[in-house]
Amino acid sequence: IGLSFVPDLKLANSLYALGSCYNTIALIYTKLSDHLRALEFHHNALAISKRIDNRRSVAQSYNNIANIYQDLEDYDSAMVYYERSLALKTEGNDRAGMASTLNNMGELMLATNRLNEAEKFFLESLEIKSESGNRAGEVYTQNNLARLALLKKDFPGAEQYLDITERTAQELGLLDELRVNYELRIALLKELNRPADAFRYSELLMVVKDSLMNREKAEALAGIQIAYEVSERDRQIAFLEKEGELRKSQLALRNTLIVVSLIILGLVYLQFRREHRNKEQIKTLLREMYHRFKNNLQLLSSVLSLSARELTDEQALQAVRSSESRVNAMALIHRKLFERKDEARSINLRDYITELITYLIHAYGYHERGIQTDLSLEPVQVDIDKAIPLGLIINELISNAFKHAFIDHQSPCLTVGSKLEEKATLNIEIRDNGVGMRPPAERRGESFGLKLVNMLMNELRGKYEVSTQSGTRYVLIIPL
Template sequence: MKKLIWALSLLFAGLSACTQSSRTDSLGKLIDQARDEAGKAKLLILRSRSYAAPQTPLALADAQQALAIYQQEKDEKGQVDAYVQLSGLYSRQNKYLLALSVDSISYSLSEKNNYKQGLAFSSSNMGRNLQQIGRFKEAHDLLTKSLLLFKETGQERETAEVYNRLGIISRRLSDFSASLQHYDNGIAVARKYDLGPSLANLLMNKANTLNESAKYDEAIDLHLQSIRIKDRLKDNRSLVQSYNNLANVYNTTGQFEEALHYYRLAATMSEKTGNKTSLALAFSNMAIASARIKRLDSIEYFYQRSLSLFLETNDKPGTAMVRNNLGNYYHETGKYDQALEELRKALEMRKGTGSIYDIASTTNTIGVVLRKLKRYEEAEQHLVKSLNMVRNDGSALQQTIYRALGDHYQETGDFEKAAAYQAKYISISDTLLTEGETVNMVKAQSKYEIEKKENQLALAKASEELNAVRLANRNRTIALMIGLALLLFAGMLLYFRSYQLKKRAALALTQKNEKIETLVKELHHRVKNNLQVVSGLLSLQSNRTEDESARAAMQEGRSRINAMALIHQKLYTETDLAAVDIKDYLENLSGSLAGSFGYKTGSIQTEVRLKDPNIDIDLAMPIGLIVNELVTNAFKHAFAGIRDPAITIRLQQLQEKKLELQVMDNGKGMGEEKPTSFGMKLVQTLVRQMNGQLSVRSNPGTAYTIEISTT
């Protein structure tokens, strides 16, 4: 019964793609219905995360759209979330340097806003991408920091992947005990929260460390556990890695046909999934396995294919590995000069990664090649250096170095040292792969194959039962489908009718809005014309009036009317019917005032320092009237006897909701100013109307400073 249920679950697992499609469709509807931009951006990031690997371009488009919204809204925490998602997608495409540049932005924004969750994800992403390009020590520090931040912010689930990365880095730095401890910590978290994909990767990577520690039977057992989980999850991209790694164990233990079988599986699946890194690794491994079983015709071809793919993806650790393996191949075939060239290139790249195990391995092989070239002094230096780099942990590499040193001293006639190192080599050989471990490896593989066959049989039985149920319910299903089709047709008719009605309503609304916009523009035009008529009447009247004080009052009134008319003229010509470009307005107003008093336009300087120069008409009107009064006052009273009169008008942003208006002249000060004049009373009234504060400074010149609240 249990097997039947398990088989049924496998059948229905095939529906996961439909479920995923349904989820993205549901999120798409929510995005279309989102009323605020911030909510829409969050939904876009959720949908970006829901896309599978082949849909990466769609995922990128959603993440970039979310980022644009957050930037427009000036939501820096939201920008961090979008950058974190973009980094993951670039990393998925092997664009590690681009991902790192995105990580640095998200890290800086997180620090600026004290956004600990963003810091945790940014540090984790940077660690992952630095690991991929071989900068292991920097990656280790950042991943350790992200681990602490995830724990501090209560995101224990996220630590599983961080432990996985730390385990990989510790293995590359030859700290096998730390590597295994990190994996065990991550496995505990993955099992606690039922994180299937993370658990599979942790088991696989722990098996890799066990393989390098020469614990081959445990490594194979864990690899097969990981493959079972990935089979169940249909995670083909990750299965490629498992096949490669499992084959590596078989290759190390001399089971070359078995190794080549899994390498071929990995290569075939890599080509289907488009994973260039995994395909490169598979080609390199196929070359090694082919060499072991003496299939020499395709070895160099496999290496060159692997090298070109690693170079294409800028994978430096992978490139170094292939050059190292190619050097080994040239060494084994007696092409010692070519071997030395490739091995030295590999060593130089591996020094950049800080991977002690890899550096020691390449250094040892260079020593062996130098011995073959009779360059004994250099050979001894390399062999001793490689031995000093490895830990005394009885690893397979340590065994290899002991053997190389034994052969070296045997050939150079130092038989005492040769015997000592050969004894150490034999001592480790006895502990590396026992007969019992070999049996355990075979048992683990057999158990996996038996389970696979039993599952296939259970699946076949379940399929027969399901076919019988389908046959019995076929007529009912057909009737139901016909009914649903009729309902769908009726729904489509209703939707089409509703769409037509909405389209007509939208058209009517657009036409109405256009009429309103035309009427408002016409209103501003007529107000401007009427104000100009009044201005003209005042001009005529002032020409007929002999009383100088009355004539001056009319001219002042005319100046105020012109200031207001200029605003309505601007509104008539602009697309925004409720806001004025204050910089352009003040420049035109000041030029008009200078001309009316016989001064050059250049005698007035206008400075506007605002985030947005377009301000509301209700604020622009009093600002214009105040500037009109203060500039008029300056021209009338301030410049008697002044050779080069100058006025500065400055409008700047003090705070988010506060502006500062300054009108300054280089005149003789306020000696002749009448603070109780109508003009100054008007200025004070307008300042109170804007909830502002007026201050005056005199000698030299006069400077009016008005703080305006825009609330």
């Protein structure tokens, strides 16, 4: 369609429209991966922008040409054109354009493994986007900074950027950036040896990719509809021309207006539909992911429960029951998330601990023996990334009490408390009135359960204290 209008636009001497048409054709060739043809039309657009002295368009053409050279891995040529683009945008105080080009220069440095220079460009771009309130642009650059941190093995830095971009991408309905975020998150979790979390994000990534595929199909259909409308309008204009109602130059200008108007209307409509649909899709895919993950964990819990019935060896039976309770602790979190009507990623810790204790009381048979529970829990909201390891820790410590503390105890009592201290620090106390832990000298090494507690506390960047007077008492201190 664009190529068919070039002769008319030349005839009408509409240079600005012709330059826009060249740029559009170049972008189409880029989509088709025909980079040489794209480069040709970007240079045509650049020549016209220089001819009409439109410095903003010249700067954009420089940036577009640099992008093509980067795709062709001609990094030296790409940097030359990026620098020309940045100089013009800086001269014209085009802050949004500067941020875009700086981000592109950072990506070029990343591609050539010049990580420190890449970080400098990304941070400059992010600063401008933050000042102008360009939240979608911030997400794009922060994903790049997360990728950079991964390459530098700065895992805490990568996680910090990914946490920010995940929340913002979900809020704004940015499915493309959410896909990038989840791919980077999975790579990070593999580096941190957290397979359960990596699996959870892999499932969510699949749902996002499905949503993107559906969106692309819808956009393709919309593109066909726009092309049909342009064709119909061409036919009408041709008929009017035969009737002598339009001169040739007027026809060219009207064609231009029709094309531009239809494209703008189509893009505005698609953008509106995309933003509205993406936000709804993210709500749906989050609930679908929680539901799918919850069902998988419940299935695994059922398999472990069935396996336990076949075992006669007490040690093996205890190991399977411990695994079953750990799986249930994670499944309970995902059930709590699924039950929420919004897209929030946090759970009420008071409700969670109360329900977990009820499950463990029945799992270890204390509902028949009788046990006193003293719960003093604040309704603190905890993000899922902290709730899962925290739930496993609480499950482990309470399970240990039920397995070891109350042997032959006539009046077992379990006390659990939680409160949010200053500086967003969560304190959790778990105490029993049982026999207490044996001295370290009498133990045969550290159990798997306590090793798991130590590993998860390190992941949460928390610490804990333990005392064994009149039973066992754990105090967990965790930054939120």
